[in-house]
Amino acid sequence: MRQPENSAVTPPVDPFSALAADTSARVLRNEWVNAEYKLIVLDAPGLAASAEAGQFFNIECPVVGEDKPFFRRPMSTYAADAETGQVEFLYKVAGAGTRGLATLLDGQTVRILGPLGVGFTLPEHVRSIVIMGRGVGLATLAPLAEMAHRRGVAVTAVMSARGPEQVLSVDRFEATGAAVEIVLDSDGTSDLANVEAILRRLHAQGRADGFYTCGSNRLMLLMKRLAGELGIYGEVAMEQQMACGLGMCFCCVRNFDVDGETVSKRVCWDGPVFPLAEATSW
Ligand SMILES: Cc1cc2nc3c(=O)[nH]c(=O)nc-3n(C[C@H](O)[C@H](O)[C@H](O)COP(=O)(O)OP(=O)(O)OC[C@H]3O[C@@H](n4cnc5c(N)ncnc54)[C@H](O)[C@@H]3O)c2cc1C
Ligand code: FES
Structure with a gap:
C-alpha cells in the first residue's frame, strides 16, 4: 500500500497505475439498516474488491429530480471481499x-473509483487496540476490527451514538471477538469525562x-491528548x-501538526488515515 507523504506539494503519481480503477459496479442490495443509514452491496470484482481497511472510493451518485450532485462523493470501504468480488458501503x-x-x-450500476488513499496500519508492537467511533465513523472502523482479528490483535470497540438506534455495526465488531462498550448521549454515558475514564481503565488493564x-472531533481530541500523555500509538481517519x-485539485487540504510545525496535507492523498499525533481540530 502507498505510504503517507509528509508534504502537500509532492505531486501525485498516476493514481491509475495499478492502484485504483473506475469500476462500473452492479447493485446487489441497497437496504435501510435504520431510519438514517443504508447499506449498499455491489458486485465490483477486480481492483475494487482489494480495498483495505480505511481506504475509500469516490462514488458517482445518480442525478434524481432536483438533486444534481456534480462531484462524486467519497465513501469508506465498509467491506471488500476479493474472493466474492463484493464491495459494501454504509452511508x-x-x-x-x-x-x-x-x-x-x-x-x-454505479461507477466507483478506487480503492483510494492510505488506510490503517497495525505496527508490530501494537497487540491490543481501542477502536472508538461515532456515527458513520463506525462504518470506517469496522474493517479495521476485522484486520486486527486476522493479525491476532485484541480489540475493544468504544461505540458512541445519540441513542441505541444509532449504534451501527455492533454485530460486525462482535463477530471479530471484539469487546464492545456502548456510550450514548441519551443516558449521558457519552460524556467526555466518562469516555476518558473508560480509556484510562482500558490502558490500566493493558x-x-x-x-x-473516526467520526467525532471531540473524541479524536480526547484520544490524542491521552495518547500523548500515556505514550500510546494512534491513528485517525479524517x-x-x-x-x-x-490528489490533484487540493480542495481537501487540512493543516496537520508535524513535530511542532504546521504542515498542509491532502486528506484524499496523504490520508484519509493519519497519525493521531498530527491531527488538529476541525
Ligand atoms: C474519506 C471519507 C470517507 C467517507 N465515508 C463515508 C461513509 O462511509 N458513509 C457516509 O455516509 N459518508 C461518508 N463520508 C461523507 C460523504 O462523502 C458525504 O460527504 C456525505 O455522505 C454527504 O454527502 P451528500 O451528497 O449526501 O450530502 P451534501 O449535500 O454534500 O451534504 C450534506 C451535509 O453534509 C455535510 N458534508 C458534506 N460532505 C461532508 C464531509 N466530507 N464531512 C462532513 N460533512 C460533510 C454538508 O456540509 C451538508 O451539511 C466520507 C467522507 C470522506 C472524506
Ligand atoms: S479531493 Fe482533490 S486533492 Fe483531495
Whole structure:
C-alpha cells in the first residue's frame, strides 16, 4: 500500500497505475439498516474488491429530480471481499449525493473509483487496540476490527451514538471477538469525562497500546491528548469534503501538526488515515 507523504506539494503519481480503477459496479442490495443509514452491496470484482481497511472510493451518485450532485462523493470501504468480488458501503442519507445513491435498485450500476488513499496500519508492537467511533465513523472502523482479528490483535470497540438506534455495526465488531462498550448521549454515558475514564481503565488493564478513531472531533481530541500523555500509538481517519479524490485539485487540504510545525496535507492523498499525533481540530 502507498505510504503517507509528509508534504502537500509532492505531486501525485498516476493514481491509475495499478492502484485504483473506475469500476462500473452492479447493485446487489441497497437496504435501510435504520431510519438514517443504508447499506449498499455491489458486485465490483477486480481492483475494487482489494480495498483495505480505511481506504475509500469516490462514488458517482445518480442525478434524481432536483438533486444534481456534480462531484462524486467519497465513501469508506465498509467491506471488500476479493474472493466474492463484493464491495459494501454504509452511508447516511444526508444530502444530494446520498439521496441519489439511496434510489439505486438491485441490478442497476454505479461507477466507483478506487480503492483510494492510505488506510490503517497495525505496527508490530501494537497487540491490543481501542477502536472508538461515532456515527458513520463506525462504518470506517469496522474493517479495521476485522484486520486486527486476522493479525491476532485484541480489540475493544468504544461505540458512541445519540441513542441505541444509532449504534451501527455492533454485530460486525462482535463477530471479530471484539469487546464492545456502548456510550450514548441519551443516558449521558457519552460524556467526555466518562469516555476518558473508560480509556484510562482500558490502558490500566493493558488493553490499549493502540488508539484508532473516526467520526467525532471531540473524541479524536480526547484520544490524542491521552495518547500523548500515556505514550500510546494512534491513528485517525479524517473526513473532509472532496472533489477529485485523487490528489490533484487540493480542495481537501487540512493543516496537520508535524513535530511542532504546521504542515498542509491532502486528506484524499496523504490520508484519509493519519497519525493521531498530527491531527488538529476541525
Ligand atoms: C474519506 C471519507 C470517507 C467517507 N465515508 C463515508 C461513509 O462511509 N458513509 C457516509 O455516509 N459518508 C461518508 N463520508 C461523507 C460523504 O462523502 C458525504 O460527504 C456525505 O455522505 C454527504 O454527502 P451528500 O451528497 O449526501 O450530502 P451534501 O449535500 O454534500 O451534504 C450534506 C451535509 O453534509 C455535510 N458534508 C458534506 N460532505 C461532508 C464531509 N466530507 N464531512 C462532513 N460533512 C460533510 C454538508 O456540509 C451538508 O451539511 C466520507 C467522507 C470522506 C472524506
Ligand atoms: S479531493 Fe482533490 S486533492 Fe483531495
